[in-house]
């Protein structure tokens with residue numbers, strides 16, 4: 001719903017309602033939740049026609065979050081209601097409440113009975129062996145959930161006054177939380193870490209704080225700087241948010257923060273159960289927890305008096321939310337930091353050119369262990385017919401001989417990227433998405449990586465009945481098999497890590513197995529280059545490094561540079577000499593040349609020059625409008641009508657251009673490049689508002705993406 005609506009409060013409700021209060025209301029005949037965005041003594045509407053909220057819930061958001069939602073609605077061409085729906089307590093709409101469980105605790109009489117009854121001895125209080133064990137357990141744990149020990153036995157003990165049973169609220173905590181008190185202490189810092197931390201602490205003391213970019217090579221110890229900054233913020237009685245790019249990296253980061261600060265650290269992410277998320281949200285809201293760690297959505301944590309927001313691996317695309325509103329967590333972090341006068345720290349080994357351009361940069365130029373970056377060689381694949389270059393194969397054979405570990409990165413899952421008929425040239429495409437189906441040999445199916453459509457592997461061409469089907473390109477599954485056939489032995493393991501792994505736990509198991517192995521190769525998509533630390537990897541290989549360059553996207557160079565640099569950062573951390581091999585069809589590409597020289601400054605400077613010339617961010621703002629419909633003309637018409645209506649000074653409007661069909665829907669896109677951001681966002685918002693309602697009647701949906709990734 002768009003806009004705000006008036007409700008009439010009873011006298012009793014007036015006392016308990018404030019901006020941010022969450023109300024159970026009736027809206028258009030339906031029961032739903034409403035959030036109070038403003039209080040007014042009177043309404044322009046007839047009070048007799050106003051409805052009264054049914055109930056005031058105990059899960060109010062802060063007035064700051066209401067203001068943030070209003071900003072997000074405007075900034076991302078969405079509505080305040082949609083933004084607020086991401087901020088209210090998880091499960092509030094379903095009426096989720098705190099969980100109460102029956103808790104057993106030892107009484108004085110119970111303690112006396114234990115002491116008075118040595119094993120086998122005769123005393124006034126008779127205990128069976130099982131009862132004695134129960135009481136002993138309770139003495140050790142203090143209190144425990146009755147269901148875990150046996151409710152019936154406990155009831156009998158309670159009847160004799162030896163234990164108490166009581167219903168209590170019990171926070172549902174994610175399992176990684178079972179750490180309890182803080183135990184770790186800060187290690188000594190390197191001079192570079194001390195300098196960087198000193199600068200961050202200066203900013204934390206000042207209000208408003210600064211916007212800082214911590215540019216540190218992989219393994220330069222950025223997390224220690226974050227920990228030092230969080231400590232200062234907690235000591236000052238304020239709160240902090242620490243964002244990580246992926247759920248898979250949350251447990252590691254959470255563990256590091258929790259072992260330093262204990263229970264004041266909470267976590268928010270979508271892999272928790274709703275009950276856990278709700279309880280963690282309340283711990284943050286009530287101030288019981290004062291540090292929130294998590295991916296993107298944790299930037300909306302209901303904290304007050306925020307003193308620090310950290311965005312680790314700030315270059316990652318996952319900080320962009322793909323649902324409505326299409327917010328960018330880095331921009332939201334900036335807004336909240338400004339609101340609270342907090343310090344913003346973005347950290348990366350490969351920062352975005354726009355961050356280098358806009359923020360004060362702090363440097364961690366060396367690894368904590370002082371080891372140099374490994375040499376990077378570019379291998380020309382233009383005349384190669386094998387997916388692995390001869391030099392790569394040689395390096396792997398040497399590695400197996402000497403015993404050691406390698407990471408191979410290939411950003412393509414499956415066996416081969418597409419299938420064609422050798423007789424008639426048919427290409428196997430997804431029936432919904434107009435993209436090639438990828439062969440997964442394990443499981444014998446071809447799949448669309450956009451919509452998940454699957455078919456059996458074809459044994460003949462449906463068009464010409466030829467049985468000769470060609471498989472092109474190599475994915476992680478095929479490389480894994482190549483390596484297994486050529487190199488794999490009992491002592492030289494081949495491991496694969498990609499999104500084919502069914503769960504986070506399955507991925508964690510693969511990583512643990514690789515870590516525990518004495519030697520072997522880990523093959524995978526870009527997730528192998530993220531966050532994980534293997535001290536003994538001496539060879540890094542990027543297969544098809546320029547694949548990212550073939551996307552028609554102005555960030556292609558940035559991504560390619562980041563990919564190679566991140567892998568180099570994970571290689572050569574041990575004592576063995578090490579190197580990185582980069583297989584490419586474009587050995588002259590700028591991004592690869594800079595990455596091979598470990599020249600991040602040169603790359604960013606060059607990239608900023610290019611973007612200034614082409615008017616790309618940070619020298620402009622981009623806005624993308626996509627219309628999709630069942631029928632091709634409907635999508636195109638709506639896009640054309642929106643295009644006509646976007647009029648703003650300094651804005652170039654491109655399109656409408658058809659996009660490939662996705663999930664059975666035809667799509668058409670309008671692209672706006674604007675030097676003046678605010679008027680362009682407003683012009684797009686007006687154009688969409690004018691066209692979308694009529695288009696919706698014909699089944700056209702319109703989505704607006706400001707700062708698309």
Ligand SMILES: [Zn+2]
Pocket residue numbers: 421422423424425426461462463464465466
């Ligand atoms: Zn054919």
Ligand SMILES: [Zn+2]
Pocket residue numbers: 430431432433434448449450451452453663
């Ligand atoms: Zn598809």
